[in-house]
Amino acid sequence: MSVKQWIKERFPIDYDKFVEINERIFIKEPIPNHMKKWFYCAGATPLILFALQVFTGILLTFYFVPSPEMAFESVRHITEDVRLGFWVRGLHRWGSNLMIISLLLHMTRVFFTRAYRKPRELNWIIGVILFLLTLTFAFTGYSLTYNQLSYWATTVGTNMIKEVPLVGHWLLVFWRGGEDVSANTLTRFFTIHVGLLPPLIIFFISLHIIILRLHGVSEPEGFEKGYYPFYPHHFYKIVIITLFLLAFMSTLTIILPPGLGEPADPTVTPFHIKPEWYFFPTYRFLKLVPLKVGIYATGAFLLVMTFWPFIDPLLAKTEDRRRLWAYGVGGLTLIITVILTVWEMMVA
Amino acid sequence: MEQEKQSRRSFLFNLGIISAVFLATVTFIRDVIAYLVPPRKKKKFHKYLVAExxxxxxxxxxxxxxxxKPVFVVRLKEGYKVYSGVCTHLGCIIHWEEDKQRFYCPCHKGVFDKYGNVVSGPPPRPLDQFxxxxxxxxxxxQVEEKPGGPWA
Structure with a gap:
């Protein structure tokens, strides 16, 4: 009896149908012509990076110890003692940065080509959720290294949650595991980072891709209509991106290795305390306005961004005018974001 | 499926991609294994004074x-012998019986002679010697140096 026969008897599915479905869904998936341009492939990049993050993250848990006494020391151990530990940590660290960069690029592209329009509104919203989940990943992730920056970022970040109306205090206690940042906070962040967020983000990624496949990729104007199969051209493209990312992140790790910083000291707040660059706009904004205003404004911005696909049609009657609105709002958001980020970078 | 003739260009392209993926995969897996398996350390010893x-x-x-850990220092005609006091059977601590010139383990009646060899009972190998x-x-x-810290 052949192996195929043996498996078929124990796993009785219609094999031919399976092959057919697989061909239809993956191998012969129609990819619109414009996807031949690299510019339109920024959606696959965060997915590849996420897969790499899962892998390097699992590797890091082999040595990381989530306790206030051991967290910093175990990160030091990974970076300085373990063979190629600096590389694995570097990949994870740079992977998170690149994931946020690629998501920003992807979202900007989707926004300005207005790919969020009916019937794809839900996928934009899921995309925003994915972006926020990624930021939560990043925040809980860099808190785990337990150096001065991560400790005080955790303190400041969780304090901000307190300002959320009604449930603020409850959220604060939930994230901290008590009133103060303590060992509970660290284990919570660890569990959220490695246990809670991954299945959540995988669920939303799947939903994102399913909706994308059901509608097909949105096609921007100005390209010749036509399709080509997923395999081999697009498949190779993804392989090339993966190889490029691995090489690129390894290079970054060697040129700009992630440092260790000072071990966390709950009694001394350092003079220059800054979050990671992707929180710079919010951070600078919060410095400019009173805390309550800052929190409410950030919340309002998030709401507008999330429901933009439903707001966009209300703003004007014709497509041309709506496009102008989108360009205006998107452009303004970009300019303000860049200004706030650069501003925060320039000042000590 | 009909066999299509591959152009030189697409053959070279495929070859390039496949060899790049192969090389990347092999080196990646090698590096990951190196990361996961701690390197074997050379044992270091230092001298430890046990008797005049x-x-x-x-x-x-x-x-x-x-x-x-208990250690027995025995003076024989041939000179000094130093044994670990941990029975090689299941880790109980042995006793020195001077009148019988032997070591006795109370847990399962293991008996070792003064050279550390198993005389009777269940121990699978002689006593460990320094x-x-x-x-x-x-x-x-010669005592093995154990590095301090949590990563030893």
Missing amino acids: ELELPVGQAKEITISK EVIVENRLVYI
């Missing part, structure tokens, strides 16, 4: 403790 040469008469033993060095009438043993 004339301290014990021939046929006598004394028990000392090194890193919370390397003995006698210098200037002092008896030392």
